[in-house]
Amino acid sequence: MTRPQLLIFVLVVALLLALPLLGNNYVLRLATITLMYAVLTMAWNVVGGFAGYPLFGIAAFFGLGAYSGAVVQSSGFPIALAWIVAVVIGTAFAVVLGFILLRLRGHAFAIATLVIAEVLRELTNGWTSLTGGGMGLNLPFFGWSPTALAVFFFYVMLGLAAAAFVTTYIVAHNRLGFALNCIRQNEDAANIVGIDTTRYKIIAFTLSGAFAAAAGAVYASWTGYIEPTDVYDVLFSIKPIIMALLGGMGTVFGPIIGAVAFLALDELVWRNFLQLHTGVLGFLIVVLILFLPSGLSAFRISNLWRKAVSA
Amino acid sequence: MIFFQYLANGLILGGLYACIAAGFSLVWGVLSIINLLHGSFIVLGFYIAFFSYTVLGIHPFLSVITSAIVLGGIGYFVQLGLINRVITRSVLVTLILTFGLELMMNNAMLVSFSADYKKVLLAHPLGIAHLGNVFISLDRAASTVIAFLLILLLWLLLRLTSIGRAIVAVRFDREAAMLMGIDVNRTYAITFALGAAMAGAAGSLLSASFPVAPLSGPLFLSKAFVICVLGGVGSVPGAAVGGLAFGLLESFGAVLFGSEYALTLAFVVLIILLLVRPHGLLGVKGF
Numbered sequence: 001m002t003r004p005q006l007l008i009f010v011l012v013v014a015l016l017l018a019l020p021l022l023g024n025n026y027v028l029r030l031a032t033i034t035l036m037y038a039v040l041t042m043a044w045n046v047v048g049g050f051a052g053y054p055l056f057g058i059a060a061f062f063g064l065g066a067y068s069g070a071v072v073q074s075s076g077f078p079i080a081l082a083w084i085v086a087v088v089i090g091t092a093f094a095v096v097l098g099f100i101l102l103r104l105r106g107h108a109f110a111i112a113t114l115v116i117a118e119v120l121r122e123l124t125n126g127w128t129s130l131t132g133g134g135m136g137l138n139l140p141f142f143g144w145s146p147t148a149l150a151v152f153f154f155y156v157m158l159g160l161a162a163a164a165f166v167t168t169y170i171v172a173h174n175r176l177g178f179a180l181n182c183i184r185q186n187e188d189a190a191n192i193v194g195i196d197t198t199r200y201k202i203i204a205f206t207l208s209g210a211f212a213a214a215a216g217a218v219y220a221s222w223t224g225y226i227e228p229t230d231v232y233d234v235l236f237s238i239k240p241i242i243m244a245l246l247g248g249m250g251t252v253f254g255p256i257i258g259a260v261a262f263l264a265l266d267e268l269v270w271r272n273f274l275q276l277h278t279g280v281l282g283f284l285i286v287v288l289i290l291f292l293p294s295g296l297s298a299f300r301i302s303n304l305w306r307k308a309v310s311a
Numbered sequence: 312m313i314f315f316q317y318l319a320n321g322l323i324l325g326g327l328y329a330c331i332a333a334g335f336s337l338v339w340g341v342l343s344i345i346n347l348l349h350g351s352f353i354v355l356g357f358y359i360a361f362f363s364y365t366v367l368g369i370h371p372f373l374s375v376i377t378s379a380i381v382l383g384g385i386g387y388f389v390q391l392g393l394i395n396r397v398i399t400r401s402v403l404v405t406l407i408l409t410f411g412l413e414l415m416m417n418n419a420m421l422v423s424f425s426a427d428y429k430k431v432l433l434a435h436p437l438g439i440a441h442l443g444n445v446f447i448s449l450d451r452a453a454s455t456v457i458a459f460l461l462i463l464l465l466w467l468l469l470r471l472t473s474i475g476r477a478i479v480a481v482r483f484d485r486e487a488a489m490l491m492g493i494d495v496n497r498t499y500a501i502t503f504a505l506g507a508a509m510a511g512a513a514g515s516l517l518s519a520s521f522p523v524a525p526l527s528g529p530l531f532l533s534k535a536f537v538i539c540v541l542g543g544v545g546s547v548p549g550a551a552v553g554g555l556a557f558g559l560l561e562s563f564g565a566v567l568f569g570s571e572y573a574l575t576l577a578f579v580v581l582i583i584l585l586l587v588r589p590h591g592l593l594g595v596k597g598f
Contacts, residue, residue, distance in 0.1 A: 054402045100586065107345060107544075108585045110402050111536055115578040118533060122575040234529075238410055241403060275422065282414025289408045290396055 020151045028150045035157040041240040041255035042164040043211035049250035052184030057113030059236035065213025066220040066231040090213020098205035121232035136227030153222040321562030326455030329554025332538035334509030340545015341482040347409040350528030351416040356514020357523040378511035386507025391500040420525035428522040454516040466547045537581045
């Protein structure tokens with residue numbers, strides 16, 4: 001990072017840490033959601049951005065993490081254990097799924113990952129004894145004040161986002177990032193020059209799965225109630241992609257910037273067009289894709305942006 | 312024999328499924344985009360048939376023509392004006408674009424048609440035929456026959472007309488087709504229009520058999536995914552075979568595993584097929 005970048009970075013982190021001092025729960029909720037999407041987008045970015053694989057299944061890991069954590073937590077175990085179990089299950093699932101799905105490329109990979117979330121949702125719906133099925137799952141109540149809860153989950157999500165960011169940074173400046181870059185540009189060529197593409201792809205996929213599962217588990221504890229159609233919603237797969245496209249795919253800061261920009265827009269739309277919310281959201285997506293194909297970096301002022309984003 | 316009943320159910324369902332998937336498969340094969348709008352096109356075709364019947368008294372089978380024309384027109388301009396702008400970019404971009412369009416269309420239908428399920432209740436149904444112990448709803452059987460006629464029509468169009476040949480040429484080699492003087496953008500728009508027209512027709516055909524709500528699109532869409540991969544992407548005869556296979560799979564799968572797992576079973580089959588037979592049951596020669 002260059003010196004001005006570092007300065008901005010430190011400033012943003014300090015502001016975030018001080019945010020609960022505002023005492024405004026609405027702002028805090030918004031910030032927590034933004035951080036959660038930043039985590040999901042960074043998770044997506046490892047496979048979708050660095051390796052260039054069209055991953056449409058972040059919702060599968062998110063939902064799996066949410067349910068694993070919720071089941072453990074509602075059986076009376078401490079919340080930290082619930083989150084750890086969720087991450088372990090998410091990671092294991094990603095390893096297995098990676099072995100199977102990463103042979104596919106392009107459209108086939110996109111479709112296969114898209115339907116994984118649907119499969120998990122149907123299974124969760126059917127396994128009523130464990131998951132509560134379509135009735136959803138209530139998580140034990142904390143007994144804290146709403147403000148204390150809001151602050152607690154804000155800091156947890158901030159910690160998770162920080163971990164995801166550090167991971168992204170390390171991946172980008174490491175052999176793994178280099179290998180993933182090669183895979184994106186030409187996988188066959190990467191294979192020929194001796195990069196173990198399968199191994200790196202699976203590592204990337206596992207990182208994505210682990211972080212998405214962690215975000216899901218924290219989300220479940222935070223909202224206190226989850227149901228299959230909520231946590232396996234296809235929007236959890238699609239929104240991170242849009243955020244990454246917006247901020248800059250395969251970059252270090254892009255996912256965060258994209259998440260903030262998109263959610264600011266999303267919140268404005270929600271507040272003003274309740275009935276037409278999804279329609280306006282769709283319209284925004286169409287406009288973004290057609291008129292801002294290279295994301296916000298199209299607005300770069302003498303290349304400053306690109307430099308800032310690519311760290 | 313209950314077995315023959317399931318067989319008949321599966322085959323009749325399969326005809327409708329084939330019609331649902333044929334257009335989707337054509338678009339995926341030729342334009343190499345996964346069109347998430349396809350499900351919403353089917354739902355709109357349904358509503359055209361529904362209101363034609365309840366307001367004007369036109370039989371859904373006749374509305375097939377109206378739906379095909381209306382949806383074909385919509386499809387033509389959506390492709391020409393919007394999707395063609397990003398057609399050469401990655402699957403990420405095109406898929407997200409059609410997702411955005413789908414959100415808009417679903418929201419519009421939700422506001423205009425209200426969220427509840429509707430179904431065309433025919434005043435004079437054709438009744439039920441008994442073949443031994445097998446019962447067959449004649450309306451459903453008729454819609455299956457029409458579905459196969461439509462697929463045959465689409466296949467003949469691709470085989471025999473010059474625009475059909477142009478579509479096939481663009482599918483195999485976009486650049487070479489361009490050099491032969493084919494207007495690729497227009498060919499894309501016509502292909503997309505054909506896909507949308509098939510979706511609209513399918514929506515009208517199933518209006519007397521299935522209840523549909525504005526947000527039913529994704530369900531049809533997910534079935535189209537599986538059928539398309541079953542039959543081979545881009546292949547019209549493949550979609551017919553895939554549709555029948557999927558109809559049977561769903562009919563017998565519901566018996567073996569319970570109907571709540573029908574979709575799960577279908578998706579598991581989809582993933583296995585993608586891995587072991589990516590060109591579908593018929594293989595590449597099926598085009």
